[in-house]
């Protein structure tokens with residue numbers, strides 16, 4: 555394999571030990587934008603989601619209470635902090651995307667945004683609407699459904715992106731095809747089939763399922779492939795979370811500025827969801843926000859991808875002798891999105907890795923202290939505050955960014971990313987496993 559095998563970092567990764575990597579190219583105020591995308595693009599994505607809000611409310615009555623906006627709560631978690639992070643200075647909080655309605659995971663904003671982009675484009679093309687000012691409820695008419703039904707929307711997924719894309723596509727009348735990789739949970743496939751989604755089960759990993767899905771979709775001119783590895787529509791949908799979080803923090807009178815840092819810990823698979831959120835948060839909070847990704851020790855694909863000389867061409871973790879076996883199905887990805895890695899080049903602060911045992915302990919502790927139930931992937935970020943405040947690498951980061959005097963004013967945000975639809979018997983097994991490991 556490549557030059558990478560010799561470095562101390564790849565040796566640690568190969569050993570499957572939890573570790574914390576600081577991005578040497580991080581710039582608190584990047585000299586040059588990494589991308590053509592800007593805050594305006596995020597605001598346009600937010601506007602699109604708002605245009606569709608009345609229609610979403612009709613399709614998903616659970617959205618009525620929030621006027622058709624798919625959003626999660628920002629939780630104060632004082633019990634969790636007191637019991638399990640007793641020495642942490644500053645405030646611990648949770649952004650509860652584990653309970654995002656409709657799709658039940660962080661994949662809701664991005665996935666639904668991308669399908670709505672496509673539906674809007676088709677609706678304009680077929681003159682179902684004539685401008686974006688029109689009443690989008692007409693897209694629920696039998697005539698609109700008949701048109702959408704001539705088109706297919708396809709995606710490859712480890713589970714949660716498939717749920718997001720499949721549910722909204724089928725609800726709008728599209729033919730929906732979800733290519734599930736080997737780790738996808740049975741209940742996620744069943745949930746989709748119950749909604750008329752065509753689920754294709756692959757025996758290979760996620761990267762192979764993406765390849766197969768992309769190829770099959772390209773062969774059909776009426777098929778649109780949601781490309782998790784390369785999609786700015788997904789990315790911008792995820793990024794909308796930053797605008798919403800800005801508002802929620804302000805409502806709860808939590809300051810974020812150069813004197814009050816915000817440290818965010820995001821579970822990471824191929825990189826799109828945490829990448830889009832990081833991009834959004836940087837647009838909103840600039841140098842005041844510090845974003846860290848969390849990956850399983852068996853699937854540190856973005857950590858590895860960030861080492862590549864040319865970030866657009868990441869290597870696979872199989873080359874490190876790892877085999878991507880993890881109960882964190884949403885994070886079980888062997889190769890990162892090169893596009894996301896290049897977008898993260900100067901704005902991502904670092905990446906840490908986590909064992910499956912730690913995931914179960916953390917999901918158990920969260921349930922015990924706060925009554926919030928999450929799936930294993932969603933607990934990946936929970937060791938982040940300890941890495942940042944209690945390890946040599948963390949001290950180094952604090953020193954580099956002159957954070958030490960500010961840590962008592964910091965907010966640490968754990969982003970919980972999935973869990974709402976986990977069947978109760980599965981959730982009970984997660985809890986039992988966490989309880990055994992915790993004692």
Ligand SMILES: Cc1ncc(COP(=O)(O)O)c(C=O)c1O
Nearest residue numbers: 714823824825826827884971972
């Ligand atoms: C629960 C959960 N958390 C986090 C992620 C990570 O998102 P991404 O693969 O875009 O990095 C996923 C991906 O499916 C997920 O299902």
